Amino acid sequence: MDYSELVDALRNGDSNSVNEICSDSLIILKKYLIATMGASPHDAEDAVQQMFEYLIPKIRMDVIDNPGGLAKYMMKASRHSYLNLLRDHDLNDHEVLSEEPHVDENQIWDLVNDERAKILKLCIEQLKTHYRALVDFIFKYPEADAKDVAEKFDISLNNAWQRKHRVIKKLTSCAEKHY
Amino acid sequence: MSEKEIYREITRYIDGDLSKEEVEDLWAQFVDNPEYYKWFETELHLRDLAKRASESNIHSIHSDSEQKTPISFWKSSKGWILAAAAAVLISFGLQFHSNSDTLTYHPDSISQIDLNEMSGSDILRSEGDVSHTIDIEINRALASAYEDDSEGAVRKFRALLLQDPDPQQKARIELNLGILYYNMAVYEQATVFFETVTKTDAMNRFFTEKAWWFLGNAYLNLEMLKEAREAVHNAYTSDGRYVDPALSLLKKLDEELGNETNQADAAEMPGD
Numbered sequence: 001m002d003y004s005e006l007v008d009a010l011r012n013g014d015s016n017s018v019n020e021i022c023s024d025s026l027i028i029l030k031k032y033l034i035a036t037m038g039a040s041p042h043d044a045e046d047a048v049q050q051m052f053e054y055l056i057p058k059i060r061m062d063v064i065d066n067p068g069g070l071a072k073y074m075m076k077a078s079r080h081s082y083l084n085l086l087r088d089h090d091l092n093d094h095e096v097l098s099e100e101p102h103v104d105e106n107q108i109w110d111l112v113n114d115e116r117a118k119i120l121k122l123c124i125e126q127l128k129t130h131y132r133a134l135v136d137f138i139f140k141y142p143e144a145d146a147k148d149v150a151e152k153f154d155i156s157l158n159n160a161w162q163r164k165h166r167v168i169k170k171l172t173s174c175a176e177k178h179y
Numbered sequence: 180m181s182e183k184e185i186y187r188e189i190t191r192y193i194d195g196d197l198s199k200e201e202v203e204d205l206w207a208q209f210v211d212n213p214e215y216y217k218w219f220e221t222e223l224h225l226r227d228l229a230k231r232a233s234e235s236n237i238h239s240i241h242s243d244s245e246q247k248t249p250i251s252f253w254k255s256s257k258g259w260i261l262a263a264a265a266a267v268l269i270s271f272g273l274q275f276h277s278n279s280d281t282l283t284y285h286p287d288s289i290s291q292i293d294l295n296e297m298s299g300s301d302i303l304r305s306e307g308d309v310s311h312t313i314d315i316e317i318n319r320a321l322a323s324a325y326e327d328d329s330e331g332a333v334r335k336f337r338a339l340l341l342q343d344p345d346p347q348q349k350a351r352i353e354l355n356l357g358i359l360y361y362n363m364a365v366y367e368q369a370t371v372f373f374e375t376v377t378k379t380d381a382m383n384r385f386f387t388e389k390a391w392w393f394l395g396n397a398y399l400n401l402e403m404l405k406e407a408r409e410a411v412h413n414a415y416t417s418d419g420r421y422v423d424p425a426l427s428l429l430k431k432l433d434e435e436l437g438n439e440t441n442q443a444d445a446a447e448m449p450g451d
Binding site: 154166 | 182183186187190192193202203206207208209210211213214216217218220221222223224225226227228229230232233285365366367368400401402403
């Protein structure tokens with residue numbers, strides 16, 4: 001994300017550009033709250049919207065000192081918005097609301113959705129044979145790490161990482177076309 | 180962080196190996212570069228699918244002795260049996276080959292390299308010379324390949340590499356090994372040998388042109404398109420016997436890479 005473009009768009013009152021630039025961040029910050037705070041998709045979206053409502057005037061007023069650190073600033077502000085939402089919604093249940101609510105370790109798995117999984121399956125079918133062999137190996141041994149992949153395919157550890165990463169990039173690119 | 184580091188952090192995150200601070204840093208990377216988040220999303224879904232698939236068919240890489248033992252034996256032995264290392268490596272490589280019969284080649288690549296492309300030695304030196312002996316052994320290994328004993332040929336060529344061949348002999352042996360591995364669809368190994376040949380100063384440009392061309396095809400089979408393009412382009416600019424197939428492949432690669440400028444450049448280059 002190019003924050004200088006966001007700052008320029010805000011200062012010029014170009015709301016279309018602001019919306020466009022923020023849309024990617026909005027999605028990722030929403031997932032961030034789901035994965036790290038256990039937020040529901042609905043609450044996460046509300047919290048991030050509120051964060052932008054809080055942040056945008058600050059950018060307009062040139063209060064943000066360090067645009068380079070804006071990502072972390074947005075994450076922190078999103079967390080606070082979410083905690084405020086919780087207070088507003090369930091004050092009786094959270095009279096002593098901690099700063100950071102307890103989050104299960106496997107919260108990231110809440111980001112998995114069936115539609116994406118279906119597309120990924122289609123994309124796996126389209127992989128070239130030797131990449132498919134790697135995915136088949138991972139399916140057979142889900143706990144296999146890069147070292148196991150290197151051993152299985154008789155390649156260096158570095159090449160194993162490279163091949164895994166290449167498969168992920170190919171699947172990502174394929175999924176983007178179908179999603 | 181480089182892309183490679185980001186990807187490793189993603190896998191560590193999913194494995195639950197990142198500290199809270201590292202998780203925050205990674206998410207900041209996602210916010211700054213949404214492409215990284217997409218990689219995370221893909222890796223996460225792939226792991227989820229793999230977990231679901233394994234629920235109905237439980238495997239454990241660390242308990243499947245049939246799968247693990249031969250590999251582990253090789254890994255643990257290679258450090259101390261130096262003299263036998265080549266033989267073990269060959270055995271393992273060939274075992275890998277036999278297990279990878281389902282591998283197919285890229286449709287735009289050459290499916291098999293004609294064995295006539297392998298390089299023999301002229302027996303000109305005086306008898307008894309070490310170099311002379313290696314030349315004879317190179318030709319014996321070639322004979323094995325021609326007799327459809329690729330495994331024997333690989334074994335002989337790899338053993339010859341340990342006998343201090345001169346630079347020309349070494350280049351011939353490595354080109355031949357590259358060709359044999361290519362035909363076995365062990366493309367990773369083939370690229371290692373072809374790459375070495377492209378760097379030699381001991382041979383003429385037609386020899387290195389051949390190595391570039393085969394290297395490009397091997398990369399293509401590994402789906403390493405940028406590397407394939409670079410190698411094929413080097414074969415093309417050598418302006419030798421591979422100029423036409425190299426140009427044809429370059430056009431396909433440029434199309435796949437979305438590289439129209441390079442396509443035009445390539446078409447103009449050999450006559451320059």
